[in-house]
Amino acid sequence: MAPFERISVKNLTKSFENADGGKKTIFNNVTFELNPGAVLRLSGASGSGKTTFMNVMSGLIKPDSGSVFFGDTDITSLSEGGKDRFRAENIGYIFQTFNLLAPFSVIENVYAPLAFAGKLPKNYKDKALESLNKVGMKEFAAKKPYHLSVGQKQRVAAARVLFADPPLVFADEPTASLDRNSSELVKNTLLELNRKGTTLVLSSHDPIFDDVKPDIDFDLETGVLS
Amino acid sequence: MKYAFILKAVLHSISHRKFSVFTSIFAISAAFAFLAATGCISFGLASTAVNSSLAFPLIVGPAGASDTTLVMSTLFNTDKPAGTLDYEFAEKLEKDERVSAVFPIARSDSYMGIPITGVESAYINEISRGFSEIGEDIEAHDIFSENGRKCAVIGAKTAARYEMKVGGTFFGSHGSVGDEDSELHDFEYIVCAVMKAVNGPEDFAIFTNLKSVWEIHRHGHHHHHEEAEEDEEDGDHHEAAEMHCVHDMCVDIGNKHHAERKITAVLVKTKNPVFTAALEREYSENGFTSATDTGRTVRKLLTYMNKAEKAAGFFSYGTLFLVMIMVFVTILTSISERKREMALMRTLGIGKLPVSLMIFLELLFISVFGTAVGTLGGHALLAFCKPAIDFELGINLEPFFFTGIEIRGAAYTLLTGVTLSLAAMVKIYRMNLVEEIAKD
Structure with a gap:
C-alpha cells in the first residue's frame, strides 16, 4: 500500500434534531490535518458523537457544512457511488459489535468489500487466509459468523482490514467486551498497520490503548483538539 | 467478477434465510399447484365431454329424463338413469x-x-x-x-x-x-x-x-x-x-x-345434424321418451364448467396475489431486520446499487422459483394422483397440459414479483441506512 496522502478536515459541522424539535450540535467548525501514518484519537463519553464524527469523516453521513479532503479529493462532494468506491478502496473499519455479514463465511467476510467493488487481487483467497492466519482465525475460514465468539468476530474484522491494507482505518471501540488476548491481537494488528503507514482514527475507552500516543486528540465532549 | 459475487451473495442470503424463503416459495407453490389442478382437471373433463359428444350426437332415454341426466348417465357413467x-x-x-x-x-x-x-x-x-x-x-x-x-x-x-x-x-x-x-x-x-x-x-x-x-x-x-x-x-x-x-x-x-x-337409453348416430334436431324434437314430444342433442347439452355443460373454471381461476389469482403480498410483507419485515447488515455493507464500501440489487434478486428468485416449483410440482402431483383422479372423475387427465389460466397466472405472478421486487429495491436504494442506524 502506498501511504495515504494528507487528510484535511475543514470547518466540519454536524448537528441533529432533538426529539423536541431543537438542534443538538455534535461538533462545530472542526479543522485539522492528518499526515499519512498519523493517529487521531477521538475521546469523550458515550453518546458524545465519536461514531458520528467517523461516519461524517468517511462520507457515510453528510455534514451540515465543511469538507474532508483525502489528498485533493473532497469526499463530501463525491457522488454516492464515488463515496462507496472510495470507502471500499481506501478505508477499513473495526467496530465494537456487528462487524461481520451474517450470510457470508469468515473468509468471504474478509474479501467481500473488495469483491463487491470488483477490486479483488490475484490469489485473493490465499491472501485472505494469510490475513486470517495473522489473527489466529485461519481454521475458522469456512465457518459462518454465528459460530464465532465476539472476540473471534473482532479478529476476523481485523483480518479484513489486514487483507484490504487501506490507507485509513477507523477503529470504533475495537476491543470493547474482548478478553485480554483478543484485545492484544486487535491492538497489535492496528499498530502493525499504523507502522506501515496506515492512518488510524481510534475511539476507545480501553486502557490497553493508553500507550498509543495520538498525533491529534479530539475530545468530542468539549470540542477541544489537542 | 463483481456481479458474480453479487449473485453469490444473493444465494448466501437465501441460504441464510432458508425458513422464510422456503415458506414464501411453498406458499406460491401451493397456490400454483391449485391453479395447475384446476386447469388440467377442467381440460380433462371438457375434452372427454367433447370427444363423447362427437361420437353419439343423439341420446334417447325414458320420458322425464333431463338433458344432463341423459348425458351423464350414459356417456360419463356418473349419474343414475332416470328410468x-x-x-x-x-x-x-x-x-x-x-x-x-x-x-x-x-x-x-x-x-x-x-x-x-x-x-x-x-x-x-x-x-x-x-x-x-x-x-x-x-x-x-x-x-x-x-x-x-x-x-x-x-x-x-x-x-x-x-x-x-x-x-x-x-x-x-x-x-x-x-x-x-x-x-x-x-x-x-x-x-x-x-x-x-x-x-x-x-x-x-x-x-x-x-x-x-x-x-x-x-x-x-x-x-x-x-x-x-x-x-x-x-x-x-x-x-x-x-x-x-x-x-x-x-x-x-x-x-x-x-x-x-x-x-335405460339409446345412443344414436344420425346421418346429419338436421336429422339430429328433428329426431330430438320427435322423441321429446311423444310422451314416452325424452331425447337430447348431445353436442348442445355438452356445450351447455362446458359453459357452466367454464364459468366454474373462471371462478376457480379468479380465486386462484386472488390467492396468488395475497401470497405475493404476504411474501412482500415478509421481505419488508426482513429488510427492517436487516438494516444493520445492509448499513454495514454500505459502510464497507458496498454500493447502494449492489445492496438494493441483492434485495431485488432475492425477491425475484422467490417469485420465479416459487412459480417454477409450483407449476412443475403441481403437474407432478397431478401425474402422481392421475390414476385416482381419472378413476374418480372418469376422465383421462393430461397432467402436463398447461392451460391458459395457468400461463396467465404465471405471467401475473412474475409481473407482480418483478414489480414488488423493484419497489423493495427502490426503497432500499433511497434509504440512508447509516443515518437510520445512527438514529436508532
Missing part, C-alpha cells in the same frame, strides 16, 4: 332412415361402485380400439354372441385397478350405483375381454351383454315372483305385487315379456 324405456324404441330408431346406427344400453348391476352397462357387440366395436386380452373362444367383432353367458368386457383402467383378467369372475351387486333401493342379490360375471385404453370414460367402465342383463333381471324377477306368490297365498296380494317393483328393470311387473326387454 327405463322399451327396447322397441331402439328397434324403431334403427329402422329410421335418418339414423345410421343405434346403440341401446341398459344400466344394470355394479361392481366396486362401477356401473355394469348392458350393451350389444356393435357398441363395443364402436368404442374399442382393440383388446389387450380376449378369451380364446370369443369373437372380437361379435363379443356378446354367446347369449347364455354373463360375459363382461372390462375397460382398461378398471381392469388395471382391480387386476381383472380374462377368465376371471366377479360378482355384481344388483342395482345401479347410487340406487338406494338396490337389492343385494349377487350375480356372477365372467371376464371375456379387456379393452385397450381409449382415453375416455369407457376405460373406467364394465360392459356386459344386454341380453344377459335381461336374463339376470328375469331371474331376479322370478325370484320376486315366487316370493309374491307365497305372499299371495297368505292373502296379501296387493302388497306382494308392490314388492316386485324393487328395481327399474322390474317396473313393469304386470307384463313379464316387456320387463325382459327394458333398456
Whole structure:
C-alpha cells in the first residue's frame, strides 16, 4: 500500500434534531490535518458523537457544512457511488459489535468489500487466509459468523482490514467486551498497520490503548483538539 | 467478477434465510399447484365431454329424463338413469332412415361402485380400439354372441385397478350405483375381454351383454315372483305385487315379456345434424321418451364448467396475489431486520446499487422459483394422483397440459414479483441506512 496522502478536515459541522424539535450540535467548525501514518484519537463519553464524527469523516453521513479532503479529493462532494468506491478502496473499519455479514463465511467476510467493488487481487483467497492466519482465525475460514465468539468476530474484522491494507482505518471501540488476548491481537494488528503507514482514527475507552500516543486528540465532549 | 459475487451473495442470503424463503416459495407453490389442478382437471373433463359428444350426437332415454341426466348417465357413467324405456324404441330408431346406427344400453348391476352397462357387440366395436386380452373362444367383432353367458368386457383402467383378467369372475351387486333401493342379490360375471385404453370414460367402465342383463333381471324377477306368490297365498296380494317393483328393470311387473326387454337409453348416430334436431324434437314430444342433442347439452355443460373454471381461476389469482403480498410483507419485515447488515455493507464500501440489487434478486428468485416449483410440482402431483383422479372423475387427465389460466397466472405472478421486487429495491436504494442506524 502506498501511504495515504494528507487528510484535511475543514470547518466540519454536524448537528441533529432533538426529539423536541431543537438542534443538538455534535461538533462545530472542526479543522485539522492528518499526515499519512498519523493517529487521531477521538475521546469523550458515550453518546458524545465519536461514531458520528467517523461516519461524517468517511462520507457515510453528510455534514451540515465543511469538507474532508483525502489528498485533493473532497469526499463530501463525491457522488454516492464515488463515496462507496472510495470507502471500499481506501478505508477499513473495526467496530465494537456487528462487524461481520451474517450470510457470508469468515473468509468471504474478509474479501467481500473488495469483491463487491470488483477490486479483488490475484490469489485473493490465499491472501485472505494469510490475513486470517495473522489473527489466529485461519481454521475458522469456512465457518459462518454465528459460530464465532465476539472476540473471534473482532479478529476476523481485523483480518479484513489486514487483507484490504487501506490507507485509513477507523477503529470504533475495537476491543470493547474482548478478553485480554483478543484485545492484544486487535491492538497489535492496528499498530502493525499504523507502522506501515496506515492512518488510524481510534475511539476507545480501553486502557490497553493508553500507550498509543495520538498525533491529534479530539475530545468530542468539549470540542477541544489537542 | 463483481456481479458474480453479487449473485453469490444473493444465494448466501437465501441460504441464510432458508425458513422464510422456503415458506414464501411453498406458499406460491401451493397456490400454483391449485391453479395447475384446476386447469388440467377442467381440460380433462371438457375434452372427454367433447370427444363423447362427437361420437353419439343423439341420446334417447325414458320420458322425464333431463338433458344432463341423459348425458351423464350414459356417456360419463356418473349419474343414475332416470328410468327405463322399451327396447322397441331402439328397434324403431334403427329402422329410421335418418339414423345410421343405434346403440341401446341398459344400466344394470355394479361392481366396486362401477356401473355394469348392458350393451350389444356393435357398441363395443364402436368404442374399442382393440383388446389387450380376449378369451380364446370369443369373437372380437361379435363379443356378446354367446347369449347364455354373463360375459363382461372390462375397460382398461378398471381392469388395471382391480387386476381383472380374462377368465376371471366377479360378482355384481344388483342395482345401479347410487340406487338406494338396490337389492343385494349377487350375480356372477365372467371376464371375456379387456379393452385397450381409449382415453375416455369407457376405460373406467364394465360392459356386459344386454341380453344377459335381461336374463339376470328375469331371474331376479322370478325370484320376486315366487316370493309374491307365497305372499299371495297368505292373502296379501296387493302388497306382494308392490314388492316386485324393487328395481327399474322390474317396473313393469304386470307384463313379464316387456320387463325382459327394458333398456335405460339409446345412443344414436344420425346421418346429419338436421336429422339430429328433428329426431330430438320427435322423441321429446311423444310422451314416452325424452331425447337430447348431445353436442348442445355438452356445450351447455362446458359453459357452466367454464364459468366454474373462471371462478376457480379468479380465486386462484386472488390467492396468488395475497401470497405475493404476504411474501412482500415478509421481505419488508426482513429488510427492517436487516438494516444493520445492509448499513454495514454500505459502510464497507458496498454500493447502494449492489445492496438494493441483492434485495431485488432475492425477491425475484422467490417469485420465479416459487412459480417454477409450483407449476412443475403441481403437474407432478397431478401425474402422481392421475390414476385416482381419472378413476374418480372418469376422465383421462393430461397432467402436463398447461392451460391458459395457468400461463396467465404465471405471467401475473412474475409481473407482480418483478414489480414488488423493484419497489423493495427502490426503497432500499433511497434509504440512508447509516443515518437510520445512527438514529436508532
